[in-house]
Amino acid sequence: MIKNHKDTFGGMKVETAAASLETTEAVSESGEEKNIVLETTLSAEEIESKEFEKTVQSIVDSYANLGIAEVSGYLNVRKTPESFGEVVGKLPKGGACEILDTSTEGWYKISSGGVTGYVSSQYVYTGDEAKKLAAENVAERAVIDADKLNVRSEPKADADVVDQVFKNERYDIKSQQDGWIQISDGYISADYVTVKYALDEAIKQDMRQTVLSLYDNLGVSNVSNYLNVRDNPDETKGKIIAKLPSNAGCDILDTSTAGWLKIRSGNITGYVKSEYILTGQQAKDKALQVAKLMAISNTDGVNVRTEPNTNSSIYTQISNSERFLVADQQDGWVKIEIDDQDAYLSSDYVDVKYGLEEAIKYTPVVEVADTSNSKSNTKNSTGKSSSSSKSSGKKSSANDGAAGSKSGSVSSKRAQIANYAVQFVGNRYVYGGTSLTNGTDCSGFTMSVMAKFGVSLPHNSGAQSGSGKSITSSQMRPGDLVFYSGSGGINHVALYIGNGQVCHASNAKSGIKISTWNYRTPAKIVNVLGD
Known part of the structure; x- marks a missing residue:
């Protein structure tokens, strides 16, 4: 007999049993206590609920000194009990840990x-508050068994790989279908995970x-600035489809072409000259x-704030998949350097x-006949007229020419400006500088590029924003300037190079780079060429 409840009424003890139907005599005249056992029947839902309660309690009890x-x-999670200690892990909201030591004021040593x-x-x-929260946070999760596991865009083996997860990491399950488990970022194969009820833990x-x-x-x-990625293994016929920055990573898919x-690098697949790629142990x-x-x-439209709290002003917004170097990590916030300003992102919206x-996806702009009289404005420093192939300056050995593209054709002058600017990608950022090769800041970059083509601009982004005609994004063409603002007004400028991209001198860590034109929310777009 399985007894699960007792109550005493007068001199009679009543016991209920899950699977029993027994009775005893009533209370004797002497007042001696007698047992009466009544059968109770639980529904399938009630049984399942009780089993889940047992599971939850078992999970909570498995922590000797629970923290949530x-x-x-x-x-x-830091290596040392200091606010500037090296970050060795991340404990998500609602995540559980074993508290190992509480002797350091303001800090817990944990394992999770x-x-x-x-x-x-x-x-x-x-304590009890942690146990209560833990009971609310137990859920069915996928625990990764493999050392690493690809996350795919669709539940099939040939779908694009969008991320990777690693051994012992835990992920909430959104759905399960035909051997695949959907997590927040995509789908993982069920063959390499254990599905069980558990609390979330640190990664x-x-x-x-x-x-x-x-x-x-x-x-x-292995280049100083960038390496062209082409759609075919041919310098003449292969069109440039992307640029591989210095020290960029890639997967080598095929080596059969001499x-x-x-x-494959990011979402770009193409061909590069093998002499500029480190492989094997050198690459590692x-x-x-x-x-x-x-x-x-x-996610898109992530707010970038001036301080690490939601009450601070919004500095700008950034687009999905934008990458920024981490300057520091604070609880719930990530400090970044966006262009030349310190700013903060909520850790809810970024992966660190x-x-x-x-x-970087990129296609050179194609020139068409320029109907305007721009000949005098397209001369190089020697006074000789520049053409598309000559205006980009001395060719780097890694920058093996500038193959054309059918993706967009603009005036000769605008094409030359865009293609000239891009050759400096990877060069240094220097505050107050104007040298395209030795170091420049954002306004120095646009000023120096435009000076090559006879356009005079001041060395200040705010002043440059007033140097031409304001236009809309639908009117934007290669050679136009895109301006961005912070809490104090316009503080950054970039050169539009076509195909939805800008070239700009970002900051000391990133140097001159290519970004999507709205990687920050643009404040103004200006045509300084007057055409």
């Missing part, structure tokens, strides 16, 4: 998800070593040396991981 993170986004380190105690619930901060696991056959670009490698050593901690936005630069 209560913070927006995630809580940083294979990560051991220190967290700020002000963001961790303990390891992606250390430099994990960069190597992101590539099956790693290659790293002098060329077929690669270089990747570990140059890997950078990046904040990658995971070590990574390499990847290919």
Whole structure:
């Protein structure tokens, strides 16, 4: 007999049993206590609910000294109990941990998800409050069994890989279908996970070593500025479809064409000259040396704030998949440098991981006959007239020419300006500088590029914004200037190069780079050419 409830009424004890129907005599005249056992029948739903309650209690009880993170986004797990200590893991909101030590004021030493380190105690619930929160946060989760597992865009083996997850990480399950499990970022194969009820736990901060696991056959670009990626392994017939920055990572897909490698970098697949790609151990050593901690936005329109709190003013907004170097991590916030300004992103909307630069989609602008009299404005410093192939200056050995593209044709002058500007991608940013080769800031970059083509601009982004005719984004053409603002007004300028992209001198860490034209919310677009 399984007894599960007792009540005493007068001298009679009543017991209920899940699967029994027994009775005893009533209370005797002497007042001696007698047992009466009544059968209770539970529905399937009630049985399932009770089993779940047992499971939840078992999970909560498995922690000897339970702590639950209560913070927006995630809580940083640090190597040492200091606000500037190295971040070794991330404990998500509602994530559970085992509290190992509380002797350091303001800090708990914890263990969670294979990560051991220190967290700020002000963001961790303990005791009965932690148990109550834990009971609310138990859910069916996918626990990764493989060392690394691809996340795909669709539930099929040949779908695009959009991310990777790693051993012991836990993910909420959105749905399950035909051997695939849907998580927040896509689909993972059910063959390499364990599905069970569990609390969320910390995940390891992606250390430099994990960069190597992101590539099956790693290659790293070995150039000073950039390497052209072409659609065919031919310098003459192959059209440029992207640029691979210095020290960028790629997967080598094929080596069968002499002098060329077929690669995939980011979402770009194409061909590069093999002499400019490090492979094997050289590539691994270089990747570990140059890997950078990046904040990658995971949604469109992410607010960038001036301080690490939601009450501070919005500095700008950024687009999905934009990458920024991480300057610091605070609980719930990531400090970045956007262009030459410090700013903050909520950790809810970014993924922080070590990574390499990847290919940037790019196609040179094609020239058409210029109906305006721009001949006098397209001379180089020697006084000789510039053509498309000559206006870009001395050709770098890695920049093997400038193949044309049918993606857009503009006036000769505008095409020359855009293609000339791009040759300086990868060069240094220097505050107050104007040298395209030795260092320049944002307004110095646009000023110097335009000076090459006879257009005089002041060395100040705010002043440049008043130097021409204001236009809309639908009117924008290569050679136009795009301006961005912060809390104090316009503070950055970039040169539109076509195909939805700008070239600009960003900051000391990034140098001169190519970005999508609305990587920040544009404040103004100006035609300074007067055509």
